[in-house]
Amino acid sequence: MKIDLQAVEDTAKALYIRALKVLPPDIKEGFSRLEKRETDGTAQRVLATMVQNIAVAEETDNLLCQDTGVPIYNLWIGRGVEVDGQALKQAIRRGCERATREYPLRSSVVHPLTRKNEHTSCGVEVPVIHIDFNDEPQNLRIEMIPKGSGSENNSFLKMAVPAEGVAAIKTFVIDCVLAAGGKTCPPTIVGVGLGGTSDLAVALAKRAATRPLGSACADPAGAELEQQLSIAVNQLGVGPQGLGGDATAFAVHIELAATHITMNPIAVNMQCHSARRARADISPAGVAFGF
Structure with missing residues (x-):
């Protein structure tokens, strides 16, 4: 399978926005478990407020947190996948930039010395991109994690x-x-x-x-x-x-x-409690989103 780089770019953009707006089901279930075990009254109220904030953000299609984080993309290339590695990284970066400019998102990424913000969520060595391999045939998996400060x-x-x-x-x-x-x-x-x-x-x-x-x-x-x-x-x-x-x-x-x-x-x-992440699989069948 030859990877469509435009599909990668579009997916990278969609994943950034999705990760910032929809909390994974396992984290929501984690809140439920903690609420059932919590014995402190103040803590019970704080947990309830957190759960309500998550629900309101998703119902109103808003971000879970104002911190858009440092964008991290983890990629796994499966067996039989043909792709230009450098072009793949460039497509991820373009998708990250587009999410920031077109959504738009607040860019939290600055130069470490000048503190200049390019307002793209990108900079030197950012987005952070990790590439690994797995046994899944004809599949490229992309995971996006916005890591807040x-x-x-x-x-x-x-x-x-x-x-x-x-x-x-x-x-x-x-x-x-x-x-x-x-x-x-x-x-x-x-x-x-x-x-x-x-x-x-x-x-x-x-x-x-x-x-x-x-x-x-x-x-x-x-x-x-x-x-x-x-x-x-x-x-x-x-x-x-x-x-x-x-x-x-x-x-x-x-x-x-x-x-x-x-x-x-x-x-x-x-x-943090807003443990945001999103995932997509690109295969001959198309793009499938998940967590």
């Missing part, structure tokens, strides 16, 4: 001492959640990246933070630690919007990689 500002890395073991991981994650407090607009998804190198650990944490609720780490030991930490962070009392309560996080997600015998990298990246 409230959550991205709460990113942490520690090169732990291996002898400290799992205890160091637990302590660091708990300390990060406490340090973030209400600044990440909890309830959050706490993404944890373990192992690899420093840069890989941070990338794994981002992958974990943006994974759908209900999914589990593919590694059994990682999945067990996810469950332990998910319980622990919701006993900290941070609560929704940092105002106290049980609902500090929807979940703790972990992604891991092998590492060096003398290293134990630990990274934490958080996603």
